[in-house]
Amino acid sequence: MAPKKRTSSVNDLAVPGSQVRDPKDALTAMAPSPSLARIPSPARFALVVFSSLVMSSVLFTLTADVTQGDLGLVSKHLEEWWEVGGLVAWKAAEVGLAWVLGFDSWDVASFLFLTHQPTFSLLSFFYGVRPTSTLASYLITILSTVVPFAFLRRPTSVHDLSHAPSGAVANRAILQDTPTTIYTILAATSIFSVVLYGSYASWLPAELVVHFENLPDISAAHAGPAGFPALFLTLIPSGYAARDFLFVSSTGHAEKTTEEEHHANREHEYLIVDFYRKTWGQLSIKTRILISRTLILATSVLLNTTVQIAGTIQDVSIQGAATWGSVWAVSALAIGATFGWIEAVDGV
Template sequence: MASHVPFLAVRPDDQLNSSSDLRARDLVTVIKDNANAMSTPTTTQHAPPASRLPAPIRFFLVCVLSFALSTLLYSVTADAVGYELAAVSREVKEDWHVGVLFAWKFIELGGAWYAGYDWQDLTGLAILSNLPLYFLLTTFYGVDAIASTSILTIDVIAIAVPFALLRPLIHAHEPGKEPNQQVAQDRLIFALVGLLGASIYSVVIYTSLYTWLPVYLLTHFDGLRSMQKAHDASVPLLMLSFIPMGWATAQFLFTPSIGSRGNPGLTDPKIYPEKTNFDPETATIAETIAFNLGFKGGFTKRAEVLAKRSAVLIWASMANTFVRVLFTVDGTEALGAAGWASAWGVAALLTSVAYGFVGNE
C-alpha cells in the first residue's frame, strides 16, 4: 500500500507505468543509495565540535549542563513566577522526595541518551511529557498561563541545549535530497501533520473534561481552585492551546519515521524493497509478531521507528506526568495523578495510530 503522505513527483505517471524495467531500475537504485547511506558515519557537517568527545564524557557533561541550566533558570525566574507556583506546590518534608525527583531527571537524561535522540527529538518529547502538568495547574489551580509557559520553556531548554551542544542531528533531521527526507522536511506536510496531532489531543482532552475527569479530579485532588476553565473548554480553544503539542508530535514521531535512514522513500507505491517474504525458520520474534498481526512482509523500517517512538511517547507522557504531579502538586493522591496521566497517554496512543495511518503502516 502507498503512503498517505503525498508522493514526491520525480517522473510523470505515464513513464512510471510504461515499463516494468523502470521500476526494477528504481528498486536497484534506491537499495544501493540506501545501503550507501546506511554505511555513512552518523556524524555530519552539522555535528557540534564537542560530539567528538568520548560518549561517557559527553553524557556526564549533558547531565551537568542540564542540572546547571535548570538551577540557573529557575533562580532567575523565581521572583516573577516562583511565588505563584509555590502556592500550589507540595511541601517537601522528606529527603527521599528530593531524591526521587533527581533520580527521575537522571533516568530521563539516561534514557534519551541511550535511545540516540538529538535535541530536536527531545524538544518535542519534553513538550509532550511536561505540558500535561502545566495544563493541570493553569486549568484547575488558577496558575497564570505565562508562568506555566515560562517553566515549561525552562524544562525544554534544560534538556535540549545540552544535547544540541554534545550530540549531532539524526539522519531524519538533516537537510538532504533523498525523497524521504524531502517529504519529512516539507513545511506544508509537517504543518498538516502537526494540526492532526493537535486535533487528536484536543478531542481526547475535551472528551475527558466533559465526561469522567472533573469528578475524578475532585475526588482525588485536594486543593483544586476552580472548574470554570474546564467547563468553558471547547475543541477549537483546546486545539489552539495544543498547537505546541501538534508540533511536538510531528517532530518526535512523523519526521523521524518518514525520514529515517532505513526508509527508502520510494515514489512508486508498487515497490517495497524493505519488505521480504516471511520465512518461519529464519524470522525474528518481531517478524513473527508482524506476520501474525497481518503484516505479510513484516514491519517496514518506518513502522519500526514509529512503533518504538510511540511506545516511548506513551510511557514518557504517563510516567513523567504521574511523577511530577504526585511529587510537586499539593494535595495530589496517587490515583489522581495516575488518572490525569492516563488521559494524556490515551491521546498519545491515538496520535501514534493516526500517524501510522498517515504513513500507511
C-alpha cells in the first residue's frame, strides 16, 4: 500500500524562516507583502515578464544614439520574424525562469550580471565596442528585469538582514563580516581570472580565430602576464555577483528539522524515494541550494551566451559561441565548488 503523501500548507512555503524541505522550495520561500498578496501569483508572473520586455524596449529605444553606434557594426541584421521573435521569447523565458525559481531583485541582478557578462566581455575585449555602448546595454538588460522584481516581490531574508526575524537567517555574523566578504569576493574573482587567463594562454585564441569570422582584434588574448592585473580588476564585480548569488543565499539559509522528519515511517517507502533520501536527501538544505544554484548558473551562462552571441553578432558560429560560454560556465562550477568547500567548515 502506497504511503499517504503529506501536503504542505501555504505557510510552509511562504513564511520567512519556516521549514523548507526541498531545494526548489528553498529557492521560492518568500512572503509577499499584504498589497502584493492581493495580486494573484499568475498575474504577478505575467506582469513581471510583460513589464520587463516593455521597459527593455523603451530604454533601448531612448538610448539608441548611445547603444546603436558601434554595436550596429557587429550586430546581425534580423530580417525574419522568427529570429526577432526567438530572441524576445528567450528574454521572456529568462525572466520567467528567475520568477519561477523564486529569485528576488538582488538575485536577479547578480544572476543577469553573470549570465550576460560573457557577451558584453566579448564585445569589449575583441570587438572594440566603446565602453559607453557596452555599459549602457548591460545596464538596461539588468535594470529592465530588476525593477519589476523589486516592485512585485519582496527581498528574501538574506538580502534584508535588518528586517529579518532572528531565526530566519543562519550565519548572520558571517554574512555581515567584512573580511569574510572580501575573501569570498576575491576567491570568486581569482577563479574567474585564472580560468580565463589559462584559456587565453592555451587553446582559446585558436578557437576564436576559427569560429569568429572577421574578429577585429584578439590582442587581449595574447596580453600575457602583463594583462592579468587588469583582467583581475575588471572581474571583481563578477566575484561580488557570484558571492551574492551562490554563497549568501546558501550560507544564510536557516535550516530546521522537525521531529516528524526524524520519526517518519519509511517501512513502505518507494524505491525511488529511498534512493533520493539516501543520496540527494542526505545533503543539508544549504548544500542543496548551493548545488542547485551553481548548476542553474552554469547552465544559464552557457545557454544564454550561445543564444545571444550566435543570434545577435554576425559571422559567429554556434560552436564558437558555445565555446566562449563554456569558459565562463566552468568558472561558475569551480566557484560553486569553492564555496561548498568553505561552507563545509565547522560552524558555517
